[in-house]
Amino acid sequence: MNRKNEHITFQALRSMVRSTIGKNKPTPKYLRENEEPVAVSADGSMAVYPSGFVTYKSVTGSTVVNLAECGSYTYTFDGGKNGLPEKHTISAETLEQMEWSVVVALRGEERAAENNMNRKGDRTGNRQYAYEDGTDPWEQLENQTEDDVLAHIVQQDSIAELLDCLTDRQRRIVKLYFFEQLTQQQIADALGIRQQSVTDALRAALKRMRKLF
Missing domain, CATH: 1.10.10.10 (Winged helix-like DNA-binding domain superfamily/Winged helix DNA-binding domain)
Known part of the structure; x- marks a missing residue:
């Protein structure tokens, strides 16, 4: 997949897609087969589609990110004062002016981590898995x-x-x-x-x- 609009801001990108309100999240395959991306990251790991959804590839596979969920971002810093964890928030205003691929990567990595945590049990146990909606x-x-x-x-x-x-x-x-x-x-x-x-x-x-x- 060729790069496209890889350096535009997150704000500019949002103006190029439709609202995702009330829409179910599609699969990566559905997006690839039914929509033409409006932006593709330089390394090809992220593709943004007109519907407002993004395919995101990580070491654990492909997932879909809702662009509307990429607003302000909060992360935990373990090396805070007195060695205690500290939370820091990147405001929506700041994210708006950043390159879109950086903003989406923040949410994409978070989703990948959440998906891994949603898998119940271990590799040697019974087939105990759950999707994000809790279904087996x-x-x-x-x-x-x-x-x-x-x-x-x-x-x-x-x-x-x-x-x-x-x-x-x-x-x-x-x-x-x-x-x-x-x-x-x-x-x-x-x-x-x-x-x-x-x-x-x-x-x-x-x-x-x-x-x-």
Whole structure:
């Protein structure tokens, strides 16, 4: 994705998008497939869409940030007076004049941290996960096909952690299939293997992720 309007202020950016009031937050994939970004950060990790939502990529995967939530920002500084934590707030007026990518990154990293904290239990426990709305993702996947389940999993913000449990081959195939949007036959041709081997690898990846997470 080519950079676009990467150096404009947050204030200028907000004038280029619509209000998100009353709108449900879309998935990163939906935004990429249905809207043309009005701004893209220099490194391609952030893309702002006319609807007022931003796709944000971090080491844990992709998430969506509501631009309307990027107002004043409060953070905690651990090395405060007497060694006690101190809270500091960056005002909305200050943020308005900063480059938009810096402002969105503040909220994006916060969301990534929140999403990780919302995962209940540990890697070796039962499948105890919760989304931000408190629902259990595994309950929603009960009657879906294996392809549907994998597609659902890779949309979540813990994708990097999930991929870590796969073999190198499984990881590569999952990335090509879901991130690069290649067909199973295209992957098979690229890797010099049979299409059935690609299908088997995707199914094995699902089984492995379910077992470990």
